[in-house]
Amino acid sequence: MAKDTAKEKGNGKGLNSVKTRLILVMMAVVVIPLLISIVVSYASSINKGLEDAMTINDSQAKIIEESFMASIDQQLRSLQAIADSPYTIEYIKNAQTRDDAKMIAYIAKVNENYNDGNAIVVSDVNGQQLVRDDGGKLSDIHERDYFQGAVKGQVFLSSVLISKATGSRIIIPAVPVYDYGYTSVIGIAQRSYDLSNLHTLLASNVKANQRTFITDKNGIVIARSDQEIKADDPDDNRSDRDFFKSVSAGTTSGTYVSNGDEKLIVSYRQEPNTGWIVVVSSDYNATMASAQRSAYIIVIVGVIMAVIAAVISFLMAKSFTEPLNEVNTALSHLAEGRFVNIEKFQNRKDEFGDMVNNTNSVLSVLDDIVKNIKESAVAVHKSSEDLAETADQISQTADDVSTAVQEIASGATQQADEIQSVTESVGEIDVATGNVQASTDDLSGLAGRMQSVSTDSAQSLSDLQESSQSMSEKIAQITEKIGATSKAVESINEKVEGITSIATQTNLLSLNASIEAARAGEAGKGFAVVAGEIGTLAENSRLMADEIRKEMDELLTSSQAAVEMAAEVQKGNEEQAQVLGATVDSVNAMIGDIASTVTGVKSIETDAGTCVNAKNVVADAMSSLSAISEENAASSEETGASMQELSATVTTLASSANTLKEIADKLSSDMEFFKD
Known part of the structure; x- marks a missing residue:
């Protein structure tokens, strides 16, 4: 550690020094603009x-x-x-x-x-x-x-x-x-x-x-x-x-x-x-x-200013770095485990004075903390030894109790398993009885609905039979009306033929009148116009009569087709009536069978209800017994688990106490780094 500190001190020399860098930066800030100004001024003067x-x-x-x-x-x-x-x-x-x-x-x-x-x-x-x-x-x-x-x-x-x-x-x-x-x-x-x-x-x-x-x-x-x-x-x-x-x-x-x-x-x-x-x-x-x-005077003045700037930079850098060096020295002592306060620069009113005073405050606080840690480390070491011994005793007792509880839990668990098997069998009976009762209920409901639906179907078939008979009568009436329509269409066609004949004759008369008017010359011009108009009307009448005849022919064709279709519908309706009669007879026979089925289903439903009631009594008793057995087994298992956890906890506590003792020893050893 001392070697590392020495190495770090060595890194603050030359260009790695803050002082040197600060001087260089301040010189650069001043000299570079000054050089530029000198060069520009020199060039400007010469130019x-x-x-x-x-x-x-x-x-x-x-x-x-x-x-x-x-x-x-x-x-x-x-x-x-x-x-x-x-x-x-x-x-x-x-x-x-x-x-x-x-x-x-x-x-x-x-x-x-x-x-x-x-x-x-x-x-x-x-x-x-x-x-x-x-x-x-x-x-x-x-x-x-x-x-x-x-x-x-x-x-x-x-x-x-x-x-x-x-x-x-x-x-x-x-x-x-x-x-x-x-x-x-x-x-x-x-x-x-x-x-x-x-x-x-x-x-x-x-x-x-x-x-x-x-x-x-x-x-x-x-x-x-x-x-x-x-x-x-x-x-x-x-x-x-x-x-x-x-x-x-x-x-x-x-x-x-x-x-x-x-x-x-x-x-x-x-x-x-x-x-x-x-x-x-x-x-x-x-x-x-x-x-x-x-220009030379400007250069000389610039050089003088650069020298002045260098001196000022040196003095400023010195005033900046000396407090830093003192702080660095104090930190170096701290790195060696000694708390040495800084005696210089405590009265400076700038940030460096604050830094020196704050460093002294930190050193004083650290000194107190280290002393307290040393005292605490000794106390922790003694307490950890006592705790380790107590934990060993508790661990042995917990192991004995855990063994006894495990034996009780094993018997309770076996009893609970047997009761659970019986309970599961009763449950299966309950499920089967429930299924029978549910099926009986479904069958009873189904038979009732079937009887009701069959009755409704018989009534619907009867109504359908009557409707089919009425429909046959209506089809006959429609057939008669369509026949009358066909006769009317034929009569209209005859009258249209008469109109066409009249229009043709009128057209011929108009043509003759036009010829006579032409012969009459100037006096017949008015009559010729009238004759032309009459001819035109006659021709239009003939054309309209032809169109009416075409429409009547189509109507007659449609009427004949409708008559044929009505005959086919009437025939199908008669066949449907025969089928409906047979269906009504079958439905009436089925209604009697359904009534017998409903009576049998109600008897089965009563017997199934009796079985369900007996099953419920047995199931309740077995459920109570199973619950009690499960609670006993669970309590025994929980007690055993708790004892195992207690034993593990005590073992962990003993291990932690030993670890704490080792930490206390290590802390005491580390605190020896700091000198009094």
């Missing part, structure tokens, strides 16, 4: 930082796009003003009246606001330059892309060119010059735009950790914020980049994270007029540093 960075990047690209397009638009507006000027239109159209000095002064006045060394040039519809504000050499430009685009009536920006005058990379915006009424293009106005201006623009609109550049519609970089592109620098083709592929697919703007050699946040926007693409890229790590710092 929000990335979203903000991408929004800023896109806004930066939009600002740059608007800035460089403002510069281009300003130049295009200046060129458009020159193209729309009537003086320019007249200058191009009328070669004979051209005033070059005045035209140069005009376009120089417009160009002086830029002061960047680039000239404004006006050309005719054939591509021949007509005038330059710087007085430079005039050229044929009909093969240039900007001329070909503008002469078609479109505002056009050329691809990147190298200026022969300055050696710089330039583009040439060109606008068409329309004739009056905008009916046709008569020339173009152009001005070079130095792309170094774009470098300055881009450099002034970027932040730290940002780079920006602009590509033309073919993906060639035309300006960069981090360096100025020289005329002899090779083309930087970026048509293989994701932004250019997206623009080529129809997406004019967007922002994405590039995971190349350097992780970047890239925003791009395509300018709709020029097709140029403004790209702003920011260093991902530098841009997201602030968001990552915020």
Whole structure:
């Protein structure tokens, strides 16, 4: 038992410990939601930082796009003003009246606001330059892309060119010059735009950790914020980049994270007029540093909270498990047979304090109970010894009495059996006498009923004989009536034949009348109608007479059949009367025999009653004697059985006393487990 207790104590270590499990559960309840919150917050911070960075990047690209397009638009507006000027239109159209000095002064006045060394040039519809504000050499430009685009009536920006005058990379915006009424293009106005201006623009609109550049519609970089592109620098083709592929697919703007050699946040926007693409890229790590710092702070705070939760969980688990350990120690002592009260935690006001106090109360009560059981076990042991001795003495006495009672019961039983045999014989006589008397009574009743029934039968046969005679008379009368009916039917048939003859004659007369009416013409039409109606009535009368004759024939046939059947019935009735006469004679003779039988049966009934009375006297005497013998035998058997039961009970009592003694010994031995 001590080994089992030690084993049970060993099971409370490690993960099997309530304290460890409680700490783990409390940590899980706190840390798991905390970890989820940290992960969600970290992801939200990173995603929000990335979203903000991408929004800023896109806004930066939009600002740059608007800035460089403002510069281009300003130049295009200046060129458009020159193209729309009537003086320019007249200058191009009328070669004979051209005033070059005045035209140069005009376009120089417009160009002086830029002061960047680039000239404004006006050309005719054939591509021949007509005038330059710087007085430079005039050229044929009909093969240039900007001329070909503008002469078609479109505002056009050329691809990147190298200026022969300055050696710089330039583009040439060109606008068409329309004739009056905008009916046709008569020339173009152009001005070079130095792309170094774009470098300055881009450099002034970027932040730290940002780079920006602009590509033309073919993906060639035309300006960069981090360096100025020289005329002899090779083309930087970026048509293989994701932004250019997206623009080529129809997406004019967007922002994405590039995971190349350097992780970047890239925003791009395509300018709709020029097709140029403004790209702003920011260093991902530098841009997201602030968001990552915020996320790291959240993680650190979460870790600190987890540590605090762990400390609180440990303290709470300790406060829970220490009272449990004390209770477990007390129960361990109890398992070893010692009652040791718990001294700690008795003043706690929570459930654990109640548990400690209740455990002490249970231990005190158990201690008292064990002491009482020990004392009771000693008393039971002594009493069981005395009871066993007394039971042995009673058992011996009961056995002697039981033997004597059994001998008395055996004699009484034999006497009762003999009396019972005599009683059964008297009973058989009683049954036989009863059967004879019952049979005699039945026979007497049967003879009386037979005499009464025979008398009634004789009277019924007499009545039947008279009824048969009356029936014969009635059948004769019916036969006479049916014969009279047949004669009447024959008379009706004769009269029907007369009606049929009259109807036939009437029909012939009607036919003759119709013929005469037809001969009379118009005057006989009314008579013809009447004759037709008479003919119709005659025909109907003939048909009805035929039907009556058929019915009368059937009635006559039925009457003749009825006469024949009545004759047969009368013959059968006469034969029945003869049989009834013979039957009446036989019944009268039987009535006399039945009267003699009734007299004999009454004599037998009287003698049977005398036998029954004598049998009843003998049966009553034997029944009384049998009952007395049976009661004596039963009393003896009951007394013997009671003595046997008493002997068995005393034997059981002695056995129980011995068992009780053994139990008391075992209880005393078990109580030795508990120490004082």
